[in-house]
Structure formats: structure tokens, C-alpha cells
Amino acid sequence: MKPAIxxxxxxxxxxxxxxxxxxQIRRNSDLNDVTNLDFSRIHPLTGPIFVEGAEPGDALKVEILDIHGEGWGWTAVIPGFGFLSKENDVPEGVNSQALKIWSSDEGYVSAKFGxxxxxxxxxxxxxxxxTGMRLNGVWSTIPPRENGGNMDVKQMTVSSRIYxxxxxxxxxxxxxxTHxxxxxxxxxxxxxEAPTKVKLRVEVVKSRNLKSPVFVSKPREAEYDGDHITFMGFSNDLWxxxxxxxxxxxxxxxNFMEPVEAYMLLSTVMDLKVSQVVDVPNWTVSGFIPVSVFGNKGGEIMDAFEARER
Amino acid sequence: MKPAIxxxxxxxxxxxxxxxxxxQIRRNSDLNDVTNLDFSRIHPLTGPIFVEGAEPGDALKVEILDIHGEGWGWTAVIPGFGFLSKENDVPEGVNSQALKIWSSDEGYVSAKFGxxxxxxxxxxxxxxxxTGMRLNGVWSTIPPRENGGNMDVKQMTVSSRIYxxxxxxxxxxxxxxTHxxxxxxxxxxxxxEAPTKVKLRVEVVKSRNLKSPVFVSKPREAEYDGDHITFMGFSNDLWxxxxxxxxxxxxxxxNFMEPVEAYMLLSTVMDLKVSQVVDVPNWTVSGFIPVSVFGNKGGEIMDAFEARER
Incomplete structure (x- = not known):
């Protein structure tokens, strides 16, 4: 592929x-744009950027200096795609197409759920x-690989240095x-999901011989204070x-919104951690939801979490 | 089992x-105590505590009010146990028995690694x-189950409320x-691992009908500031x-310590997160190591991370 710059x-x-x-999805989109989505156009990339002096066996250090959006973003459920797309025992509608448009202002994105x-x-x-793949060819942008790609690691944010x-x-x-x-x-x-402007600094590190990307980051400023409600899973399989x-x-x-809205919300705010992989034969995965995202409804949701009957 | 109180x-x-x-492992233990460890004695429990008024179908709310140790703790590799115990392509000695005794003072545990x-x-x-298991019988304390048990969720700390x-x-x-x-x-x-004194408050929530434990926690005060170095794994299997x-x-x-020491250190400080489970067919797991744990050697380790040749 010919370098863009x-x-x-x-x-x-x-x-x-x-x-x-x-x-295909715009600030004023509705569900029809999800229905008509051409999945083959997913992940248009900006680049490739040719960095003079970079040779196979070197590393490329990329420092993220700035990213900012344009005041909006979207989250969607696209049937056949997503963590629950193969599951049957889920509430009705969880895997149906759905779209949420967020507005972005003063460091927050916001949208109505229920x-x-x-x-x-x-x-x-x-x-x-x-970076460019080891082998020639046309590759899907969906899976992450040894060259990086669709890693979706949220801590890889402004001030991070990726190798x-x-x-x-x-x-x-x-x-x-960009997210x-x-x-x-x-x-x-x-x-x-959002269009953005991104400012990067690139640097060649000679003969670094990395097997796959690594990075340095600070804990992101965006961590939430206050109560988190947490669900745990125990199984002999992390999935x-x-x-x-x-x-x-x-x-x-x-209890507070449509199941498909809950699914989109969790995609945006719930953090999945691998708590332990050693307590044979059941491993623990925990998912943390910060209550502060619910604003003045947080108290009601917390009460329901602590006292609900189901 | 007869209630203790x-x-x-x-x-x-x-x-x-x-x-x-x-x-079996004490403040002045050496490797011999790991060699002679009787694994059948692992996880002595304090309890059971009989809470008046709690009936099947209710929930037990447990608030952790305080935990404190006795000035020391231990970390060990016990052959046959641990995440890498079935792996062959690991550095020599990673799965050999090993013991590290930590001293604890002023809110920190410390030990020499390399x-x-x-x-x-x-x-x-x-x-x-x-809580007590649904079925009668004698059960191993190793796997977590619907009643809780060996969940090893580190955010379940002082001020958490578990149901x-x-x-x-x-x-x-x-x-x-206790850890x-x-x-x-x-x-x-x-x-x-450490002996501790634990202060809890227990409360019965009637007819809650939980399927498995859930909890509320604040982000723990102990989160680290400063740079974290991160390794990522991509595979169609989270394990x-x-x-x-x-x-x-x-x-x-x-590069800085014996491989088995590195293994024990990661068990203590590295956080594994599930970054994404949707980029078919490769999922991303990320492991974050806070550089501040290395004290004045942090600079040297960071330099090596950013410029190393391997």
C-alpha cells in the first residue's frame, strides 16, 4: 500500500x-443507518505514514500528544457482532440492532438511557x-495482531507511549x-465511536526487535470516584x-432501561478485570460499573442494587 | 458443620x-517449609458464623469495616499450582518452589527482588x-462458587459491602x-498471604434471591500514580x-531478577484487564505494572522497557 505521507x-x-x-453513521442518524450499514466499510484508516529511517527489526515509538472529537459520538449494536451475539439465554432484544447518539461537551459524553x-x-x-503487516496482502481491520491494529485498549490514551x-x-x-x-x-x-483529530509524535528506536506492541501509560484521569457496583463470574473458562x-x-x-440499551451502556462504562486465574478449576472475572455515571439517579440505582428482589 | 459463634x-x-x-509458613520460614507444605491444610477458615434470622432465599450483607495484618506476609510458588504450572515454554525455574517473605510497615509491604x-x-x-454451601458435604476451599469462597477479588477491601x-x-x-x-x-x-484481624458487620436482607455474590466498592486508595508498563496478549482464547x-x-x-521472582512479583502487582472481547477472532488482554513499586530503580527499569533489545 502506497504511503499517504x-x-x-x-x-x-x-x-x-x-x-x-x-x-455511514452521522450525528443525526437513526436506526435505518444501522440497518443499511455496509460492514465492509468498517474501520477506515488514516495513513499509512512512512517514517524515514524505520527498518524491519526496529521499533516505532508513537507518543499520543492530543486527541479531540467534534462534539458527538455513537454506540451501536450490529446483529451478528458483539460479545453476546452467539448467546440464546439473553433478554429479548439484546442482540437487535440499536443506535445511541452521544453528545460531547466539556470532557463528558452524555445520552439518555431509559x-x-x-x-x-x-x-x-x-x-x-x-504498523504495516509482516506479510503482503489485504487484511481485515477487525482482529488485533502482532503489528497492533484493533487492540481497543482504553488506557492507550493521551500521554501514552506505544512501541x-x-x-x-x-x-x-x-x-x-477513535473512541x-x-x-x-x-x-x-x-x-x-467518533471522528477526531489526533496529534502524534513518531520516533524510530533502532534494533528493538519487539514481538508485539507494548506501551507506557499513566492511570487515566478519567477514573471514577465513588461507589462501583460489581458483578462476578466464576467458571473454568474466562470467556x-x-x-x-x-x-x-x-x-x-x-430494571431501568431496555436490555439492548443496558448492553450499549456496559460497553461504554463497565470494566472487566481478570481477578484470578489460579483457583482450580474456577477463575474469577469481575465487572465494575461506576455509579457516578447515573447522575442524580445514582441513589435510586444503588438502592435497587443493594435491596432488589429478583 | 457446627457454627463457631x-x-x-x-x-x-x-x-x-x-x-x-x-x-506452616511463618515470618522466619525458608524454602524447606514450602518443600514440606501439606497442601491439604490450605485455607483454614474462621467461622462459620451463624447469623440469627438468615434463611435460605435471603441475602447476607457483609460490610468490611477493618482488616490489619501483623507486620509480615508471604508469597510462594508451589509446584503444580499457579497460572504457568502447565506451561513448558517458560524460563527455567519459573515453576520451581520459591518463597518470598515480605515485611509490612506504614501501609506498604516490601521485599527484595533481585x-x-x-x-x-x-x-x-x-x-x-x-456463606454455607447449598449442598451438604466436605468441600475444597480452592474454587470460588455461587456461595463466594476463594474469589480473590482484590477490590473487595475495607469499606466494601458484599451481598x-x-x-x-x-x-x-x-x-x-487474607491478603x-x-x-x-x-x-x-x-x-x-498474611494472618490478620478482620472486623465485619453482618446484616440480613430478606428474600433477596441472589444467584451469586455481588458487591459495592470504592476505587481502592492504593491505586498507583505514575507510569505503568503494559504488555498485551492477542488470542482467540482469553486464557x-x-x-x-x-x-x-x-x-x-x-533482566533484573530470577524468573521465579518475577512470577511472584507479577502475582502481587500486575493487573490483568480484559480490554476487548469483540474483535473477531482475537481478544485483547492487557497487564499493567506500576513502575513506582520499584522505588529508585524505577528509572532504570523504565529505560530498559523503552529501549531494550531482546
Whole structure:
């Protein structure tokens, strides 16, 4: 693939990055745009950027200097895609197409879920960022690989320094799928997807011989204070333990909104952690939901969590 | 099993909790005590506590009011146990028996790893806490189950409120396996194991009909500021993605200490997160290591992380 631009080792680069749907979903979109979505256009990338001096075996250091959005974002459930898409024992409608448009202002994204005005801290990051693949060919942008790509690691945000293996002359860095917010897990298959402007600094580290990307980050400023409500899953399979967490969380939130809305909300705010992988034969996965995102409805939700009958 | 004590709904209870080895590992232990460890004595529990008025179908609310240790703790690798115990492609010695004794002072546990004096924030919590099982019988304390037990969820710390399903008259709460520190994952199979005094408040919530425990917690005070170094794993299996993270992290830390020491350190400080479960067919698991635990050696370790050749 022909490089879009050529830059020098140490240069700062400013990019315009499209949101994941390549403009098919817009600020004023409705469900019809999800119905008609052409999935083959998912993840338009900005790049590739040819960095002079980068040779196979080197690393490319990418420092994220700034990302900002344009005042809106979207989250959708696309049938056939998402963590629950193969599950049958889920509330009706969880895997149906759905769309939520968020507005973004003063460091928060907000949208109505049921009759709750949800406000989520913004911490923009590129869902997709990676160097050119080792092998020639046309590749899907969906799976992450040794070159990075669709890693969806939300801590990879402003001030992070990411080190990528270089497989091609010039490194051939591309960026896409920027998110304004995401929970660890991104369970419904999309985060708060948004077009952004991204400012990066690139640097060649000679002969680094990385096997796959690594990065340095600070705990993101956007961590929530206050109470978190937590569901746990226990299983001899981390996937099934995670499913148990997500299903329980949807079941609870469905007291306040449509199940499919709960699914989209969890994709945006719930963090999945691997609590332990050693207590044979059941591993623990925990999912944390910060109550502060529910604003003045937080008290009601907390009461329901602590006293509900089901 | 006959209750050890009877308490009223709403009572505060103070417990003395043994560390996981039941006194087989002591403050002045050496490797011989690991060699001679009788695994059948693992997880002595304090309890059961019979809470008056608790009936099957209710929930038992347990608020953790205080936990404090006795100035020391231990971490060990016990052959045959731990996340890497079935792996062959690991550095020599990773799965050999090993023991680290930590001293605890002013909110930190500390121990020497290689020639690095590692200092880890203390946030004591019960590895094992749970109500009486639904079925009669003698049960291993190793796996977590619907009644709780060996969940090893480190956020379940002082000020947390945990809700357990009640399966037996009186709830029959037991506590054990207290930890002074642990990373999400507890990868080597032990955390900073320590005898503690635990203060709890118990309360019956009628007819709650929980399927498994849930809890409320605040982000723990012990979160680390500053840079974190992060390894990522990509695989169509969350277990294999997690293995990739742990192996890469051990490989890096082995530049500074024995591989088995790196394994024990990661068990104590590295947090495993499920970054995404939707980018078909490769999921992302990320492991975060706070550089501040390395004290004045942090700069050297960060330099090595950012510029190393391997």
C-alpha cells in the first residue's frame, strides 16, 4: 500500500481520523443507518505514514500528544457482532440492532438511557493503531495482531507511549476507529465511536526487535470516584466467566432501561478485570460499573442494587 | 458443620484469620517449609458464623469495616499450582518452589527482588469469604462458587459491602486466606498471604434471591500514580491471551531478577484487564505494572522497557 505521507524520525503528525463506520453513521442518524450499514466499510484508516529511517527489526515509538472529537459520538449494536451475539439465554432484544447518539461537551459524553441521563467521562483513544503487516496482502481491520491494529485498549490514551514492531521499511503506521469512551471489554462491539483529530509524535528506536506492541501509560484521569457496583463470574473458562458478568449486569440494568440499551451502556462504562486465574478449576472475572455515571439517579440505582428482589 | 459463634442481625464481629498455609509458613520460614507444605491444610477458615434470622432465599450483607495484618506476609510458588504450572515454554525455574517473605510497615509491604527493594501498597482483603454451601458435604476451599469462597477479588477491601446468597439457616459465613496485596490475576497462585484481624458487620436482607455474590466498592486508595508498563496478549482464547501477557512480562523482568521472582512479583502487582472481547477472532488482554513499586530503580527499569533489545 502506497504511503499517504512521508515524515522524518521525531516528527509530530496531525491526523484527521474518521469514525469506524466511514461516515455511514452521522450525528443525526437513526436506526435505518444501522440497518443499511455496509460492514465492509468498517474501520477506515488514516495513513499509512512512512517514517524515514524505520527498518524491519526496529521499533516505532508513537507518543499520543492530543486527541479531540467534534462534539458527538455513537454506540451501536450490529446483529451478528458483539460479545453476546452467539448467546440464546439473553433478554429479548439484546442482540437487535440499536443506535445511541452521544453528545460531547466539556470532557463528558452524555445520552439518555431509559429515562436516565447518563454522563460518561471522555478519554479519547485510537481503537485501531498499528504498523504495516509482516506479510503482503489485504487484511481485515477487525482482529488485533502482532503489528497492533484493533487492540481497543482504553488506557492507550493521551500521554501514552506505544512501541510497535516494524516489519516494513518506513514502518507504515495507520490510525483509525477513535473512541471517546470505552469500558474494558467493549462488550456490545462498539464504544463511543467518533471522528477526531489526533496529534502524534513518531520516533524510530533502532534494533528493538519487539514481538508485539507494548506501551507506557499513566492511570487515566478519567477514573471514577465513588461507589462501583460489581458483578462476578466464576467458571473454568474466562470467556464463560465474562459472559456471566455481562448477563447479570444486563439483567440488573434492565430494571431501568431496555436490555439492548443496558448492553450499549456496559460497553461504554463497565470494566472487566481478570481477578484470578489460579483457583482450580474456577477463575474469577469481575465487572465494575461506576455509579457516578447515573447522575442524580445514582441513589435510586444503588438502592435497587443493594435491596432488589429478583 | 457446627457454627463457631452465633450473632444477631446487624452485629459487628471481630475475627482472627490465619494465613493460607495454616501456620506452616511463618515470618522466619525458608524454602524447606514450602518443600514440606501439606497442601491439604490450605485455607483454614474462621467461622462459620451463624447469623440469627438468615434463611435460605435471603441475602447476607457483609460490610468490611477493618482488616490489619501483623507486620509480615508471604508469597510462594508451589509446584503444580499457579497460572504457568502447565506451561513448558517458560524460563527455567519459573515453576520451581520459591518463597518470598515480605515485611509490612506504614501501609506498604516490601521485599527484595533481585537487588531491587520493591515496595507495594497494602490493601488487605479476604481471598476467601462466603456463606454455607447449598449442598451438604466436605468441600475444597480452592474454587470460588455461587456461595463466594476463594474469589480473590482484590477490590473487595475495607469499606466494601458484599451481598451473599443464603443457602443455609443462619447463613454460615466463613472467612480466610487474607491478603495484604494482590494483582488482578494472582498469577503465581499466591498473593501477599498474611494472618490478620478482620472486623465485619453482618446484616440480613430478606428474600433477596441472589444467584451469586455481588458487591459495592470504592476505587481502592492504593491505586498507583505514575507510569505503568503494559504488555498485551492477542488470542482467540482469553486464557492464551493472558498467558502471552504473563510470559512477556516475566521475560522482561528477568533482566533484573530470577524468573521465579518475577512470577511472584507479577502475582502481587500486575493487573490483568480484559480490554476487548469483540474483535473477531482475537481478544485483547492487557497487564499493567506500576513502575513506582520499584522505588529508585524505577528509572532504570523504565529505560530498559523503552529501549531494550531482546
Amino acid at each position: 512521508y515524515v522524518k524520525d521525531g516528527d509530530t503528525v496531525e491526523l484527521e481520523v474518521k469514525e469506524a463506520s466511514d461516515g 429515562d436516565i441521563y447518563v454522563k460518561v467521562k471522555e478519554f479519547p483513544f485510537p481503537g485501531v493503531i498499528g 510497535f514492531p516494524v516489519f516494513r521499511k518506513g514502518a507504515l503506521l495507520s490510525v483509525g476507529d 471517546l469512551a470505552q469500558g474494558d471489554g467493549e462488550v456490545c462491539g462498539s464504544a463511543v 464463560n466467566a465474562s459472559l456471566m458478568v455481562v448477563k447479570e449486569a444486563i439483567s440488573f440494568l434492565s | 452465633y450473632v444477631k442481625d446487624g452485629d459487628t464481629v471481630e475475627l482472627e484469620v490465619k494465613e493460607a498455609s495454616d501456620g 537487588d531491587i527493594y520493591v515496595k507495594v501498597k497494602e490493601f488487605p482483603f479476604p481471598g476467601v469469604i462466603g 451473599f446468597p443464603v443457602f443455609r439457616k443462619g447463613a454460615l459465613l466463613s472467612v480466610g486466606d 495484604l496485596a494482590q494483582g488482578d490475576g494472582e498469577v503465581c497462585g499466591s498473593a501477599v 492464551n491471551a493472558s498467558l502471552m501477557v504473563v510470559k512477556e512480562a516475566i521475560s522482561f523482568l528477568s
